[in-house]
Amino acid sequence: MSTTLNVVTSQEYKYGFVTDIEADSVAPGLNEDVIRFISAKKGEPEWLLEFRLKAFRHWLTMTEPEWAKVDYPRPDFQKIVYYSAPKAKVAKYASMDEVDPELLRTFEKLGVPINEQASLAGVAVDVVFDSVSVTTTYKEKLAAVGIIFCSFSEAVKEHPELVRKYLGSVVPAADNFYAALNSAVFTDGSFVFIPKGVACPMDLSTYFRINNKESGQFERTLIVAEEGASVSYLEGCTAPQFDTNQLHAAVVELVALDNASIKYSTVQNWYAGDKNGVGGIFNFVTKRGLCKGKGSRISWTQVETGSAITWKYPSCVLLGDDSIGEFYSVALTNHKQQADTGTKMVHIGKNTKSTIISKGISAGDSSNSYRGLVKVQPKAEGARNFSQCDSMLIGQTCSASTFPYIEVQNRSARVEHEATTSKIGEEQLFYFQQRGIPAEEAISMIINGFCKDVFRELPMEFAVEATKLLSLKLEGSVG
Amino acid sequence: MLSIKNLTASINGTPVLKGIDLEIKAGEIHAIMGPNGSGKSTLGKVLAGHPAYEVTGGEVLFEGQNLFEMEADARARAGIFMGFQHPIEVPGVSNASFLRLAYNKKAEAEGRDELDPLEFDDFIHEKIKVVAMREEFLDRSLNEGFSGGEKKRNEILQMAVLEPKLAILDELDSGLDIDALRVLGDAVNKLQRADRALLIITHFPRILETIQPQFVHVLSGGRILKSSGKELAVELEERGYDWVMEEAAAGGAR
Numbered sequence: 001m002s003t004t005l006n007v008v009t010s011q012e013y014k015y016g017f018v019t020d021i022e023a024d025s026v027a028p029g030l031n032e033d034v035i036r037f038i039s040a041k042k043g044e045p046e047w048l049l050e051f052r053l054k055a056f057r058h059w060l061t062m063t064e065p066e067w068a069k070v071d072y073p074r075p076d077f078q079k080i081v082y083y084s085a086p087k088a089k090v091a092k093y094a095s096m097d098e099v100d101p102e103l104l105r106t107f108e109k110l111g112v113p114i115n116e117q118a119s120l121a122g123v124a125v126d127v128v129f130d131s132v133s134v135t136t137t138y139k140e141k142l143a144a145v146g147i148i149f150c151s152f153s154e155a156v157k158e159h160p161e162l163v164r165k166y167l168g169s170v171v172p173a174a175d176n177f178y179a180a181l182n183s184a185v186f187t188d189g190s191f192v193f194i195p196k197g198v199a200c201p202m203d204l205s206t207y208f209r210i211n212n213k214e215s216g217q218f219e220r221t222l223i224v225a226e227e228g229a230s231v232s233y234l235e236g237c238t239a240p241q242f243d244t245n246q247l248h249a250a251v252v253e254l255v256a257l258d259n260a261s262i263k264y265s266t267v268q269n270w271y272a273g274d275k276n277g278v279g280g281i282f283n284f285v286t287k288r289g290l291c292k293g294k295g296s297r298i299s300w301t302q303v304e305t306g307s308a309i310t311w312k313y314p315s316c317v318l319l320g321d322d323s324i325g326e327f328y329s330v331a332l333t334n335h336k337q338q339a340d341t342g343t344k345m346v347h348i349g350k351n352t353k354s355t356i357i358s359k360g361i362s363a364g365d366s367s368n369s370y371r372g373l374v375k376v377q378p379k380a381e382g383a384r385n386f387s388q389c390d391s392m393l394i395g396q397t398c399s400a401s402t403f404p405y406i407e408v409q410n411r412s413a414r415v416e417h418e419a420t421t422s423k424i425g426e427e428q429l430f431y432f433q434q435r436g437i438p439a440e441e442a443i444s445m446i447i448n449g450f451c452k453d454v455f456r457e458l459p460m461e462f463a464v465e466a467t468k469l470l471s472l473k474l475e476g477s478v479g
Numbered sequence: 480m481l482s483i484k485n486l487t488a489s490i491n492g493t494p495v496l497k498g499i500d501l502e503i504k505a506g507e508i509h510a511i512m513g514p515n516g517s518g519k520s521t522l523g524k525v526l527a528g529h530p531a532y533e534v535t536g537g538e539v540l541f542e543g544q545n546l547f548e549m550e551a552d553a554r555a556r557a558g559i560f561m562g563f564q565h566p567i568e569v570p571g572v573s574n575a576s577f578l579r580l581a582y583n584k585k586a587e588a589e590g591r592d593e594l595d596p597l598e599f600d601d602f603i604h605e606k607i608k609v610v611a612m613r614e615e616f617l618d619r620s621l622n623e624g625f626s627g628g629e630k631k632r633n634e635i636l637q638m639a640v641l642e643p644k645l646a647i648l649d650e651l652d653s654g655l656d657i658d659a660l661r662v663l664g665d666a667v668n669k670l671q672r673a674d675r676a677l678l679i680i681t682h683f684p685r686i687l688e689t690i691q692p693q694f695v696h697v698l699s700g701g702r703i704l705k706s707s708g709k710e711l712a713v714e715l716e717e718r719g720y721d722w723v724m725e726e727a728a729a730g731g732a733r
Contacts, residue, residue, distance in 0.1 A: 426530055431567045434527050435581035435637060436555035436588070445580065449571025449620070
């Protein structure tokens with residue numbers, strides 16, 4: 001029998017180290033006192049505490065969603081630490097010199113540019129470590145053109161009116177189980193505001209790192225682009241290797257006003273658990289963009305390679321006439337990973353357009369599902385959608401599923417859906433090998449070809465990283 | 480160059496090759512002919528290292544090296560090329576980048592300079608003339624949506640790029656019209672030199688009018704039943720395969 005495709009093992013997760021740093025944490029468990037503690041810790045105004053408590057009270061009435069094609073032990077929400085921050089010598093870092101050197105070394109090791117001088121990439125970064133934002137680079141430079149880019153906590157203090165106006169306006173606190181939980185206990189995240197007519201001069205980026213073994217990460221990101229503004233935003237994430245599961249339940253809200261454009265790219269590389277499925281991050285995330293204004297555009301590009309469980313549907317609500325929503329996704333699962341990911345495109349305004357390109361790659365014993373909804377509401381005259389969902393299987397023991405839901409309530413709408421399933425099999429590999437190309441390189445070339453339509457949507461550095469990451473994740477997929 | 484001794488091989492436990500002996504020297508052109516299911520394609524795949532086949536006995540030396548100690552990709556870099564009967568399609572991978580990677584892998588193995596995309600562009604534009612391929616095929620995804628004939632043209636282009644020592648061409652003529660067959664046959668002939676060898680695997684003798692072998696072998700039931708000069712091909716064209724098998728059954732096998 002053949003042995004070419006039998007063994008699937010991936011290279012060790014290289015971000016799996018733990019930073020030994022003193023943390024300021026609350027005891028595990030969730031109740032109103034914990035929420036008051038978080039809110040007080042952050043010196044929040046009363047209305048925000050109310051927002052949290054209201055979300056929490058609603059959350060108590062909700063049950064975990066069961067419809068996704070994922071199977072995992074339900075988290076015990078009383079065992080999670082809801083606030084963990086590296087202990088700071090001072091309340092707020094005035095300069096990078098005050099940041100614990102251990103923390104700086106951590107991000108150096110992760111390759112995250114947190115020093116503006118040392119950063120050649122020309123990307124402004126907000127760095128989030130467990131529950132707090134450590135630093136944000138290029139703030140002054142961006143402020144000069146009126147752009148606000150800071151940690152969420154800081155935004156609450158410095159720009160409460162903006163936060164209050166937009167927080168929960170796209171993902172209501174009671175939207176779903178995990179969004180409600182996030183609304184109750186979110187700790188930090190990033191805030192971006194691009195004023196009218198400004199094109200953000202550099203890519204903005206947030207890097208999330210879970211370090212604490214018991215902590216959950218509940219970050220909140222809010223990006224607002226005013227009329228005619230545009231921004232490209234990148235998100236990256238890693239976590240140490242633990243044999244327990246950590247919960248990551250983020251909420252990301254995007255608001256685009258008239259003719260504004262937001263491009264949101266993610267390379268997700270949370271720890272995926274070992275090859276037997278022990279440990280790893282539960283990634284239960286709600287991401288949604290509101291194309292509020294006419295001719296606005298929101299584009300999601302995601303490369304999902306990590307997490308034990310991924311439950312994530314970056315969506316677009318196309319409210320403004322002529323607005324455009326896009327979703328480009330590569331989801332790779334290996335070993336025992338499970339991903340149920342996709343998008344929702346809700347067409348409300350006239351002549352709204354959406355594009356969905358989803359590429360799922362499954363290897364090992366993993367399960368990879370695309371789940372997508374295209375909804376055309378009655379007034380969405382002339383709405384158009386194109387969806388393409390391709391799956392690729394590597395080996396014999398993985399699975400891929402596609403669940404496309406289409407609801408059309410306007411007869412002038414045009415909705416197209418295409419789907420393919422292919423397999424990297426012996427014959428393909430043999431063809432490459434017969435031309436002198438080793439199997440590993442062959443897989444990488446085939447995968448990159450398969451993902452090309454998505455990768456070309458990524459900013460350059462991210463595209464390079466994504467390409468490398470996929471090869472790394474599949475290293476040893478052939479034996 | 481290639482020395483096959485008492486080679487046996489099976490797929491999923493079923494024996495397909497039952498003792499093959501064959502010597503191919505540099506400069507020679509051999510044709511393996513035989514009815515469908517005779518094992519002739521298997522022979523090519525076993526030599527190239529297809530993972531589905533298990534070698535159960537015998538020995539194959541390629542330039543003195545034990546072939547079965549080499550992975551399929553190492554065999555290719557050592558100079559064994561197989562033109563596929565059914566080349567696979569790979570969406571998203573451009574033909575040009577595939578060709579360049581293959582070229583560079585071989586160049587690297589031989590200690591030659593690798594070609595960057597611009598250098599390769601010059602190089603490949605000369606090569607496509609040899610097989611009369613249109614330029615647009617370089618930018619298209621590897622074999623995707625190619626007709627049968629275009630796929631075969633692409634196979635010979637790859638052969639021209641890699642310049643193998645031993646080329647095994649499996650059913651090159653299937654899917655080709657007469658004109659295309661002549662073009663590709665001529666291209667193969669031009670690539671043939673005193674230090675290279677060809678093994679043509681074919682059901683129909685037609686292709687052997689263009690690529691003329693010095694040796695013709697009839698393979699059936701996993702064994703070579705008859706070996707002779709190129710006149711054998713003419714005889715097979717006229718009489719089919721049955722008489723060879725009858726002769727073998729009567730004890731005439733060599």
